[in-house]
Amino acid sequence: MIKEQAAVDFLKSQIIEFPETAIILGSGLGGLVDEIDIEKRIPYSEIPHFPVVTVEGHGGDLIFGDLEGVAVLAMNGRFHYYEGYDMADVVFPLRVMKLIGIKRLVITNAAGGLNEDFEVGDLMLIEDMISLLPENPLRGKNSEEFGPRFPDMSEPFDLDWLEKAKSAAIRLGVKLRTGTYIGLQGPKLETKAEIRYCRIIGGDAVGMSTVPEVIAVNHMGLKVLGISVITNESIPKVAKEFTHADVVATANKAGKKLVELVKNIL
Numbered sequence: 495m496i497k498e499q500a501a502v503d504f505l506k507s508q509i510i511e512f513p514e515t516a517i518i519l520g521s522g523l524g525g526l527v528d529e530i531d532i533e534k535r536i537p538y539s540e541i542p543h544f545p546v547v548t549v550e551g552h553g554g555d556l557i558f559g560d561l562e563g564v565a566v567l568a569m570n571g572r573f574h575y576y577e578g579y580d581m582a583d584v585v586f587p588l589r590v591m592k593l594i595g596i597k598r599l600v601i602t603n604a605a606g607g608l609n610e611d612f613e614v615g616d617l618m619l620i621e622d623m624i625s626l627l628p629e630n631p632l633r634g635k636n637s638e639e640f641g642p643r644f645p646d647m648s649e650p651f652d653l654d655w656l657e658k659a660k661s662a663a664i665r666l667g668v669k670l671r672t673g674t675y676i677g678l679q680g681p682k683l684e685t686k687a688e689i690r691y692c693r694i695i696g697g698d699a700v701g702m703s704t705v706p707e708v709i710a711v712n713h714m715g716l717k718v719l720g721i722s723v724i725t726n727e728s729i730p731k732v733a734k735e736f737t738h739a740d741v742v743a744t745a746n747k748a749g750k751k752l753v754e755l756v757k758n759i760l
């Protein structure tokens with residue numbers, strides 16, 4: 495809390511009025527920033543205790559501005575457990591968001607498709623999630639100021655927002671899949687047997703982020719929506735080696751649809 499408060503005090507010295515809506519931009523999805531009428535861009539390196547981005551395709555700044563008439567905070571670049579950060583670091587920015595008054599959050603990510611009906615470039619609304627990460631951001635003494643010891647997670651994503659997202663996709667003519675996101679530790683990719691396992695337990699898409707963030711914001715009572723861009727087939731139909739560069743390139747392209755959808759939802 496002390497660390498979060500130092501970051502909050504710094505941000506208060508930079509920003510007069512904070513927005514209530516935030517967006518986390520996943521791998522290759524920084525293009526949404528171009529749509530924001532930017533009031534202030536603050537590099538993570540200037541914010542006390544903020545972690546440092548180490549993954550290609552992730553920017554490293556907080557952007558305050560206006561997206562289609564809505565005041566937003568965009569987190570341009572996120573932190574993953576596999577980078578070596580503690581879970582407390584991974585969710586640090588979200589706790590700072592809570593303290594500056596963010597009420598609702600759209601989380602985006604790049605993910606591998608497990609569902610065989612999905613195609614590369616599809617968008618998937620995350621209706622539910624499974625944590626296969628070895629850790630959880632709420633382990634340890636509970637911070638009562640953030641939320642309860644045992645937060646309910648039976649509806650991790652806001653039902654009203656899910657409905658709005660589906661309607662927006664229909665209006666825009668954007669194909670929007672729905673499904674369950676599985677969060678793994680990474681950074682290694684999955685073996686074929688692991689993919690089969692992920693399918694059997696009910697996953698539609700797989701990635702290495704989002705789950706800790708959703709747990710932290712559910713704990714704090716923020717409204718959350720999650721959207722994955724399916725950047726690759728987890729088992730390619732035509733043999734093809736996974737590269738993060740392909741993930742970023744595909745996310746960049748499909749990101750345009752995502753931007754339209756997010757603008758409409760907000």
Ligand SMILES: O=P(O)(O)O[C@H]1O[C@H](CO)[C@@H](O)[C@H]1O
Pocket residue numbers: 519520521549572574602603604605680701702703704737738741
């Ligand atoms: O989830 P985001 O941050 O979008 O990134 C996804 O893309 C990377 C792998 O290419 C992993 O970090 C995975 O989690």
Ligand SMILES: Nc1nc2[nH]cnc2c(=O)[nH]1
Pocket residue numbers: 604605606607678680682683684700701702725726727728741
């Ligand atoms: N674990 C995992 N993360 C991803 N991020 C983007 N694609 C993938 C994938 O296929 N597997």
